[in-house]
Amino acid sequence: MATDMHKKVTITDIAERARVSPSTVSRVLRGSAEVADSKREAVMQAVEDLQYRPNIFAQSLASGQSMTIGVLTQNFGSPFYDGILQGILLGLDKSDYWPMFADGRWQPTVELHALHSLLDRRVDGLIIIGGQLSEEDLQSVAADTPLIIVARSTPALPESCIYVDNFMGGYQATKYLIEMGHRDIVHITAPTINQIAIDDVYQRYLGYQQAILDAGWQVDPRLVVEGSLQQQSGVLAVEMLLARGRPFSAIFAANDQMAFGARLALFRRNIRVPQDVSLVGFDDEQFAPYMVPPLTTVRQPAVEIGQVAASTMLDLLDGKKSQPRVFQPELIVRESVTRRS
Amino acid sequence: MATDMHKKVTITDIAERARVSPSTVSRVLRGSAEVADSKREAVMQAVEDLQYRPNIFAQSLASGQSMTIGVLTQNFGSPFYDGILQGILLGLDKSDYWPMFADGRWQPTVELHALHSLLDRRVDGLIIIGGQLSEEDLQSVAADTPLIIVARSTPALPESCIYVDNFMGGYQATKYLIEMGHRDIVHITAPTINQIAIDDVYQRYLGYQQAILDAGWQVDPRLVVEGSLQQQSGVLAVEMLLARGRPFSAIFAANDQMAFGARLALFRRNIRVPQDVSLVGFDDEQFAPYMVPPLTTVRQPAVEIGQVAASTMLDLLDGKKSQPRVFQPELIVRESVTRRS
């Protein structure tokens, strides 16, 4: 039969059926000690016969482990974050651990609440993706729960971090545009939320800035606009730029979503991409290769990052020391950029 | 202090500090019985002082409830399913329940395994999104766990279903194209996976068919192609159509992703949208409004569906009887369709 009844078959039941003590049953089930082959088999048989399923709560209560890993994300539904979640799911797949998701929604209050819920559920480990928790909070959490911080570099806990070198990504994207002959390069960045800039995005901005400085130019503040990371803000950003009147031949958006918005705004104005304006995004979202024309962007290996986060967590729980891990982003060249004529 | 230590403060500790018995503490904490105001306050105070956090496992073990709801999805990362998950998250937000996600990945084996994991974790209720579990399996699950089935109509358990009328969606999309003067309308549908057609998608096809029949025409098999629901398959579908040589003036893809693929293929062939070929998708994904030109599509209220699923589940757990719920999809008209000249 495919699905069983999950009746209240307990370890005692199989103990009786297998004519051994409950402790022995526990031992063979969890392999915590040697057991005579005959008894072992008898137990296995009983387990099979009675379709026994251990009660996780009893296990957890007795052992102190929940076999569960808390995952705190910030934006359920965002392609990049979801990619990481997927990776975590994959990375945990073969293990005995189970992920427990929570969404901070980029709101400090919500995030803190979610964190506490996770902690209340006694997760054995915690993977925090992005977010705005203070370093003190993170440290105090790390003090008694294995912690891994993804997509955010945290100076106070360097060895717990797994992230992408966003500075380099921004630098590469901008440098590529420069090499393609562009000089008046717009950057659409993200605003400061609650006084705190989203670090990732800020790093991309710094990369942009550095590339321009390295070319021997100055950053023109009129070419930098702020969006909200949402598509719509890309539309507005372009409107604003156009209104500003400062000419430009290329746009580097801090994420693909805003690049898509920008694309639409340009379309509405009958400004051709890439003939009139070249466009570069960041993230290499699923849709990026299908934009018309396909979007040049910077890939962050989200799924892989998630997998690494998961396996690093498993190592941690296994007693191994964790290593910081920085991923290098990769420029994906597609047709949305052309050499400036 | 923002984050607490989660030390082993037990109910006994606060009992002592508040000079009452553990049972009384339990009573005030869970409001299961009247308690003298003085004692209640003393308890609250102690809870506050000691930063007490109940141990969920002990609670669950003793009460038999896990305060957790299992959510079985099929494709973490797919926009529609993720929208539902978001809705569930929202719907559960204010409650004391917590969602526990699992991904069946459209693979029967994986799905069954995920189901069991969820059941093993003693979820109090189960929300199954899509999937291919047999009706028997579903029934046997429903026998001892409150169950809600989303995005899939299941004859055997009508009252547990929440889904979208995909037939109507397909019908509307096709009818709209017909009204716009199109006659040679392509449909990109999805293949039969593991011998089982994805019901949703099949319903859309039936809607397409019906609309054509209602117009007094016949369905031309040369105008129907199969994709895999992925973007890339939309590209291939268009290539195939073009190779086939049968003229057409519009394409209705069973989901937006394939529509995006189709769009790209047309772009590569220098076939203009909508001047040469009109295009309609299904799902109204995040990017649909940002396609160039913006995609006409059919909206399924994913987030709302998720919310309804969650609150229906809460009602169920509350003893209320559940009602089946069918959502009507909505045609979203954008610029990817034009009247046929």
Add this chain to the structure above:
DNA sequence: CTGTTAGCGCATTCAT
């Protein structure tokens, strides 16, 4: 209203 007494199902000593 409140304290006492039993478990919930399992892991883990401790003896043997």
Add this chain to the structure above:
DNA sequence: ATGAATGCGCTAACAG
């Protein structure tokens, strides 16, 4: 190697 005993932290049924 294995059984008996104890406790994880909390809820609930039982007396008062």
